[in-house]
Every structure is written in structure tokens, then in C-alpha cells.
Amino acid sequence: MPEWLTQLWPGLEASAALLALEPPGWGGNLLRGAASSLIIAFGAFSLGCVIGVGGALGKLGGGPVARDLLAVYTTVVRAVPELILILLLYYAGTDLLNQALRAFGYRPIEISGLAAGIGVLGIVQGAYATEVLRGAIQSVPRGQIEAARAYGMSRVQTFRRVTFPAMLPLALPGLSNLWLIATKDTALLAIVGFSELTLETRQAASSTRAYFTFFLASGAIYLLMTLISGKVFSWIEAHFRRGQAGARA
């Protein structure tokens, strides 16, 4: 280690030892936590997008009852803190699933934290994705969709060939924002005891009492995730904006 660096920051060597990848260092735990955070974020984001597409199509083209129910869904999810939704859906989801299993004569199971986390955060993401995608679909010029229908394309074909590609560049900024929210919302699962990055960090910090070292280190990991995904999304956006009128990368 360079001389001037250790002089500038006397605790550096101790911090580096604490963050070492091999035990007794805690770096490996942090990286494992970061990996499970990423998996949950990715799963929740994908689930959210699927729900969002369904929700947006339902809001735009569904019957009156479906529209009202979707409005209730997006309003409630966007007004109630994620933490409470996570607890409610976590407990209620496990309960309902086990009751259903019991009714069909199976034994109750323990839902894995991973599946529960993905499911719950996915439902939360779905509400936001519904609004993002609805806005994007609405701003596709109506004439294009009508033209596709007039050419004899079915509704599914119209969506796949015209609406979807045309709305994607409009939806991407909102979706990239949602992905960032997903990576940060995984931290909430620490409160229900799922060992993702934030909980691993807290355990490392409280057993070594080196709070600043660990919280700053995992802050850096989160920041790295955010910055890299920002770059990736702007690249994707530039890719899908090719050939659009007034396109700006």
C-alpha cells in the first residue's frame, strides 16, 4: 500500500482487512448479498414489466370493471409505503397459499425469501410500470395503430409489430427509473430478514463495530450498480431510438 495513502488515512489497512474477500474479512458476504439483491431486483423488475403490460392494456382497452380495479390497484400501491405492502403481501401471501394447499390436501410449505421478495416487489413495480407503459402506449400516434388494423393485422399482431416497438423508446426512461427503484427497494427486504446487501452490511457492521467502513463500502456497491445500469439503459435507449423522427441519443 502506498506510503502517502496510509498516512492520509490511518485506518485504511484495518478497513481493507475487514473488507477482504476471504473470512475473517466480510467482503465475500457483501458480494453475496449484492448478488442476491441483483437477482431479486431483476426478478421483480421483470415481473413488474409483465404486470405493467397487462395493466396498461387493461387500463386502455379493458372493460369498465377491469379499468376501475386497475385504478384501485395503482392508486393503493402508489400511496401505501412499500414496507407495509411487503409485510402485508408477505404474510397474507404465505397464509393464502398454505390455506389453499391445505384445502387441496397438501402439506403447508415455507415460501423462500427469494420468491416472496420477487413476488412482492414485482407487484409494487407492476403498479408503477402500468402507469409508465400506459403513458407510452397513449403517445403512440393513433393513426399508426388504425393503419395497422386497416391492413388487416389482428390486435395481437398490431401490438407486437406496431404499438410495442413504437412505444418502447417512450417507455424506456420511465422503465430505467423503475429499475433503479427496484435495486434500491431490495434493501427493504432487510427488514423482513432476507439477507441481501443491506442486511449483510448491517450484520458485518454490528459484529465488527466498523459502521462507516461497511456502510460506505456497500453504498459504493449500490452506487456502482446504479451508475452501470444508467449507462446500460442509455445505450438501450439509443439503440431503440434509431430511425425515429427527431431522435436524440
Added chain:
Amino acid sequence: MIRALLQPHRLGLLALALALVVWAGMTLRWDWIPRYWELGLAGLWRTLWLLVLSTLIGFLLAVPLGLAQAAGPVWLAAPARWFCTVVRGTPLLLQIWLIYYGLGSLFPQYPWIRQSDLWPYLRQAWPYALLALSLSYAGYEGEVMRGAFKSVPHGQLEAARAYGFSRWSVLRRIWLPQAMARALPTLGGETVLQLKATPLVATITVIEIYSVASRVRQDTFIIYEPLLLLALVYMAIAGLIALGFRWLERRYATGLV
């Protein structure tokens, strides 16, 4: 409004919702409410003032942050941009824990802090919660205000300068009011997000409305009822925030070009 509610399918849905509420009132357990009533009100009060104070402090910090990024010299703009990026790029829960456990373990090492008049406050959790929430709001709103400052047409500022306004009065009388009016719709949404962030401070032992509900859960093993009631409370507060901002928008954001 009324007519929109009287469509046949809405009547059906309303009846269904009413039936759900009646069912919840009859079959779920609400007998814990009288015992925790006062604690709940105290918690609600704490949630509300944490929300109001942190948005006010955060907004006061966000104005210079946004101004520095929109028009400041590089040595001001770069740190401001970094602050916003770091705050927006890391989870609030992590920030809260960093400030509470980090600063909380750092301060007692300095005797002069322990002997200062502030020490009785620094030993409690809420100053750290307030600091973390305010910094977070400042980070997000600094970004919003940057866009808002930039969206005010430059010609107006030049016209004001040409009329002999000083730089300070251009900011006070033209730039800031218009930037705030333009930012209002975003700020409303962000304030609801800030409300949704307040229960996180329960993890550092601040007793607000969420932690009252978790205490009911721990004491009585009743899971759903406190959480459902809590969800209703948050929805009511979020509705009030939305109404308030709609009023502000009607009052201040009309006639913008």
C-alpha cells in the same frame, strides 16, 4: 363526480367494497385499538412532523443544489451533482443506518461533543432520522429543481437584468417563483414518496405510526389488522398531500408559458 360514481358497474363495485369493509369490521379483531389509541396518535403526530420538517429542510437545501447545477460555476456544480447522484443511487435505508450507527458511534468518542448542550438531543434517534430524511429529499429535489431552473426561459432573466434588477432580485422575484411553480407537480409526487419513506426510521427506534403498528403485532400477535389500518392512514395522508399540491398548483402554477 357524483354521476361518475352512479354508473351501474361502479355501484356494484362500491357495494362489494362496502361488503368487504363490513366483513372486516365484523370478523377481524379490532379490540386492541382502545389500548393503543393514544400511542397511535402520538406516532401519527411524529410521522407528520418528521414529514413536514424533512420536506421543508430538504427543499431549502434543494434550491441551492439545483441552482448550483443549473447555473453555478464548476466547483459548485460538480459537488452538487455528486451529492444528488450519491443520494439517488443508494437506498435510503442504508443512508439512515449509516447516519444513525455511523455518526452515533463516532460522536461519543469526542468529549467536547458529549459535554456540549446538544448532547441530550444527539443521544436520541430522531435527529438522525430527520437528518437522513432531509438529505434524501434534498438529493432528489435538487435534481428536480435543476430541471426547473433550467426550464425558465432565459429571455425573462435577461429582460429583468436589462430593467436593472440585481442578480439577487432576479432570483427572488422571477427565477425562483417560476422554477418552483414549474416544479410543483413533481414536488407533489416526491412528497408522497417522502411520506412512504418515513416508516424506515422505525428501524432506528424512532417511535412513529409504523412502529406503533409493529408493536401491536409483537404484543398481541395480530398481524393483518394493524397493517390494514396503517395502510388506510397512509392513504389518507397521501390523499391530503395530493389535494394540497393540487390547490398550490391552481394558485401558483396558472398562466405559465
